Amino acid sequence: MAVDEGLKIELGKQGVFVTTIEELYNWGRRNSVWPMQFGLACCAIEMIATTMARYDLARFGAEVFRPSPRQADLMIVSGTVTKKMAPQVVRLYNQMAEPKYVIAMGACAISGGPFKQGYNVLKGIDRYIPVDVHIPGCPPRPEALIQAFMTLQKKIDGQSLTGENRPRHLNAEAQGEFPVPVQGAHDLEPASNPGVWPVPVVIQ
Amino acid sequence: MASNPYFSLAILFVAALGFGLAPLGLARLWALVFSPGKPNAVKNSIYECGLVSRGDAWMQFSSAYYLYAIIFLIFDVEAVFLLPFAVAFTGLGVEPCGAMLVFVLLLVEGLVWAWAKGVLTWE
Numbered sequence: 001m002a003v004d005e006g007l008k009i010e011l012g013k014q015g016v017f018v019t020t021i022e023e024l025y026n027w028g029r030r031n032s033v034w035p036m037q038f039g040l041a042c043c044a045i046e047m048i049a050t051t052m053a054r055y056d057l058a059r060f061g062a063e064v065f066r067p068s069p070r071q072a073d074l075m076i077v078s079g080t081v082t083k084k085m086a087p088q089v090v091r092l093y094n095q096m097a098e099p100k101y102v103i104a105m106g107a108c109a110i111s112g113g114p115f116k117q118g119y120n121v122l123k124g125i126d127r128y129i130p131v132d133v134h135i136p137g138c139p140p141r142p143e144a145l146i147q148a149f150m151t152l153q154k155k156i157d158g159q160s161l162t163g164e165n166r167p168r169h170l171n172a173e174a175q176g177e178f179p180v181p182v183q184g185a186h187d188l189e190p191a192s193n194p195g196v197w198p199v200p201v202v203i204q
Numbered sequence: 205m206a207s208n209p210y211f212s213l214a215i216l217f218v219a220a221l222g223f224g225l226a227p228l229g230l231a232r233l234w235a236l237v238f239s240p241g242k243p244n245a246v247k248n249s250i251y252e253c254g255l256v257s258r259g260d261a262w263m264q265f266s267s268a269y270y271l272y273a274i275i276f277l278i279f280d281v282e283a284v285f286l287l288p289f290a291v292a293f294t295g296l297g298v299e300p301c302g303a304m305l306v307f308v309l310l311l312v313e314g315l316v317w318a319w320a321k322g323v324l325t326w327e
Contacts, residue, residue, distance in 0.1 A: 176242030
């Protein structure tokens with residue numbers, strides 16, 4: 001049962017602090033989002049800059065880049081996802097432990113960017129895995145990545161522990177595996193995961 | 205029972221055990237009540253660099269490293285035996301000295317063999 005916000009402030013003034021398991025849980029998760037250590041293209045350079053002293057991602061509890069998907073909470077898809085690389089990215093996402101989040105960083109990761117009309121670049125990683133935050137830019141500045149982090153923290157904070165709208169990792173029925181595409185004769189097969197990305201209808 | 209000198213140690217042991225097991229138990233409880241596990245074949249695969257593992261891990265390695273093992277024996281393990289020998293040298297008779305000499309000569313033989321094989325040449 002949620003405590004009324006006004007009552008909470010009033011109680012706080014009197015030195016009584018109340019909280020819920022949900023709040024504690026989200027507070028803990030939001031302040032230690034460990035990203036996975038992998039970069040795909042030039043956006044990764046900006047991601048590295050974000051973690052360094054000048055921009056200091058450690059302020060958000062996300063400075064621990066894990067070299068293994070088992071220990072990571074967040075996948076920052078930083079850069080161009082070629083069709084050769086896409087199966088590996090999806091496989092790594094599958095190997096991450098729940099709860100897991102994805103930030104698609106830069107024009108290429110969200111849509112294919114300048115290579116959208118090309119033959120060998122995936123037109124957005126959200127065709128295969130659910131993306132939580134998209135940030136445009138070519139590449140996005142470190143401030144933009146920090147903005148994405150803050151957006152993600154707000155999202156985590158708003159997730160409910162029970163009920164119909166609870167996130168995927170708390171729902172036993174929700175989809176846990178995201179099919180890894182394979183290299184076909186001309187394109188990746190399947191070309192997208194319809195459970196994640198609805199194929200737009202083209203009207204001639 | 206409380207008069208036993210090890211009683212406080214027993215209490216500490218139980219506390220240490222609880223300190224280790226309580227978080228594991230709480231995590232398990234959390235998984236049971238709220239967050240169900242969703243294992244699948246891709247998630248449980250051993251290799252975690254994004255690629256599918258190929259072939260068998262039970263392959264044979266080249267035995268060329270035996271040379272390093274021999275050189276290690278000659279120069280490192282020998283020193284371990286020589287040090288107590290040198291410390292006790294003044295109190296030793298002819299027999300132990302002879303035994304030690306045979307041991308060192310055996311290792312020197314290995315060194316001569318390695319030298320003749322060209323192992324000591326820096327390339």
